[in-house]
Amino acid sequence: MHIPDIIAHxxxxxxxxxxxxxxxxxxIEQGADGIELDVHGSADGHLVVHHDPMxxxxxxxxDRPRAIxxxxxxxxxxxxxxxxxPLPLLSDVxxxxxxxxxxxxxxxxxxxxxxxxxxxxxxxxxxxxxHAFDHRIPVAVRALxxxxxxxxxxxxxxIDLSALLRPAAPTALWQHALLIDHALVRTAHADxxxxxxWTENDPAxxxxxxxxxxxxxxxxxxxxxxxxxAHG
Numbered sequence: 001m002h003i004p005d006i007i008a009h010x011x012x013x014x015x016x017x018x019x020x021x022x023x024x025x026x027x028i029e030q031g032a033d034g035i036e037l038d039v040h041g042s043a044d045g046h047l048v049v050h051h052d053p054m055x056x057x058x059x060x061x062x063d064r065p066r067a068i069x070x071x072x073x074x075x076x077x078x079x080x081x082x083x084x085x086p087l088p089l090l091s092d093v094x095x096x097x098x099x100x101x102x103x104x105x106x107x108x109x110x111x112x113x114x115x116x117x118x119x120x121x122x123x124x125x126x127x128x129x130x131h132a133f134d135h136r137i138p139v140a141v142r143a144l145x146x147x148x149x150x151x152x153x154x155x156x157x158x159i160d161l162s163a164l165l166r167p168a169a170p171t172a173l174w175q176h177a178l179l180i181d182h183a184l185v186r187t188a189h190a191d192x193x194x195x196x197x198w199t200e201n202d203p204a205x206x207x208x209x210x211x212x213x214x215x216x217x218x219x220x221x222x223x224x225x226x227x228x229x230a231h232g
Contacts, residue, residue, distance in 0.1 A: 001207070001210060001211070001229070002210050002211070002213060003210060003229045004197075004206075004209070004210050004214050004215055004216050004217045005033040005034055005102075005196075005215065005216040005217070006031070006032050006033050006034070006216075006217055006219065006222050006225050006226050006229075007032065007033065007034040007035065007036050007102075007104060007196065007216050007217065007218040007219065007222075008023075008024070008027030008030075008032040008034070008035045008036065008218075008219065008220075008222040009036050009198065009199050009218045009219055009220050010023060010036065010037055010038065010051065010220075011023025011024040011025075011026065011027045011035060011037070012024075012026040012027040012030055012032075012220075012221075012222055012223070013220045014201075014220045014221050017081055017082055017083050017085050018051065019037055019038060019049050019050055019051055019088070020081065020083075020085040020086075020088065021085070021086070021088050021092060021093065021096055022085060024037070024093055024096055024097070025096060027101075027222050028097070028100055028101055030222045030223040030226060031222065031223070031226045032101055032222040032226075033101060033102065033216075034101050034102035034103065034104055034216070035093070035097065035101055035102075035103055035104065036104040036106060036198075036218050037049050037090075037093060037103070037104070037105060037106065038050060038051045038106045038108050039090050039105055039106070039107055039108065039109070039112070039116070040053055040068040040069065040108055040109040040112075041068070041069055041109045041111065041112035041115060042068060042069065042071055042072060042073060042076055043069060043070050043071055043072050044072045044073055045115055046073050046076065046089055046091075046115075047089060047090035047091070047112060047115055047116065047119060048068050048071075048076055048087060048088075048089060048090070049087070049088045049089065049090055049092075049093060050068060050087060051108075053067055053068060053069070053108070053109070054066060054067055054068070055068055055071075055079060055081075055087060057078070057079050057080060068109075069109065073089075076089070090105065090116075090119055091119060091122070094119070094122075094123045094126055094128075097126055098126070099125045099126045099127070101127075102127040102128065102129065103126060103127070103128045103129075104128075104129050104130075104131060104151070104196075104218075105128060105129070105130050105131070106130075106131055106132060106153070107130060107131075107132045107134075107137045107138070107141070108132070110134070110137070113137060113140040113141045113144060114144060116130060116141050117141050117144040117145040117148070120141075120145055120148060121145065128148075128149075129148070129149035129150060129151060129171065129172070130142075130148060130149075130150050130151070131150060131151030131152065131153055131170075131172070131174050132151075132152070132153060133153040133155075135152045135167070135168045135170075138150035138151060138152065138168070138170065139168050149171040149172070150168070150170050150171055150172075151170050151171060151172035151173065151174045151196065152164075152165070152168050152170045152172075152173060152174065153174040153198075154173060154174065154175050154176065154179075155176045155179070156176075156179065157179045157184070161173075161184060161187045161188060161191075162187065162191055165188070165191055165193055166191075170193055171193065171194060172193060172194040172195070172196050172215070172216070173188050173193050173194070173195050173196070174196045174198055174218070175195055175196070175197060175198070176197075176198060177197040177198060177199065177200040177205065177209065177217075180195065180197055180209060180212070180214065181212070182212040182213075185212045185213045185214055186213075189213065194215035194216065195213075195214050195215055195216075196214070196215060196216035196217070196218055197209050197214050197216070197217050197218065198218040199218055199219060199220060200217045200218065200219050200225070201219055201220050201221050201224070201225075203224060203225060203228035206219075206225050206228060206229075207228065207229075210229070
């Protein structure tokens with residue numbers, strides 16, 4: 001059976017605090033082929049790994065959430081999330097990964113394309129791709145850094161998939177796992193585009209997606225899906 005790449009959604013996020021170095025390290029230990037994560041930009045131009053645009057310091061329960069875009073690097077380094085985890089920079093994750101897996105960077109903030117492209121240039125030996133719901137963002141990164149693999153996120157079933165893909169000409173379509181069928185995969189592949197399903201945690205459905213030729217499975221439980229395919 002075709003085995004898609006197993007991509008850890010924000011790391012091994014069922015077992016560790018999502019989007020932390022601990023979650024990413026565990027995903028690598030569990031045999032993930034890739035790691036997906038979210039980034040925002042700080043006030044002084046650093047790329048911060050966090051899902052939401054706001055962050056709360058776990059050590060100060062009375063503290064109000066703060067916008068990452070308004071925080072400096074010094075302030076970010078003081079943050080401790082639930083469980084005592086630091087708030088990582090994207091560069092911290094690249095240092096941790098050291099080329100062992102592919103990094104899939106979902107950009108969730110505007111006006112950070114140049115920072116993303118510059119950081120990818122700093123780590124030429126690490127496989128990395130950029131994707132977003134705002135399809136203009138990965139296209140802009142690729143314009144700054146030609147050859148960068150890019151993806152477009154979708155949470156709808158398009159009437160005309162080729163028309164959706166044509167303007168961005170992505171490497172991959174990140175499609176909601178429940179909005180994928182064999183016809184969609186065939187059309188994407190005919191257009192030269194890979195299909196990555198998100199977020200797929202059910203082994204039985206993952207095997208169905210694999211039978212249709214899906215190229216990647218973005219999952220909260222990389223160990224579970226890895227075991228499901230290992231057992232045939």
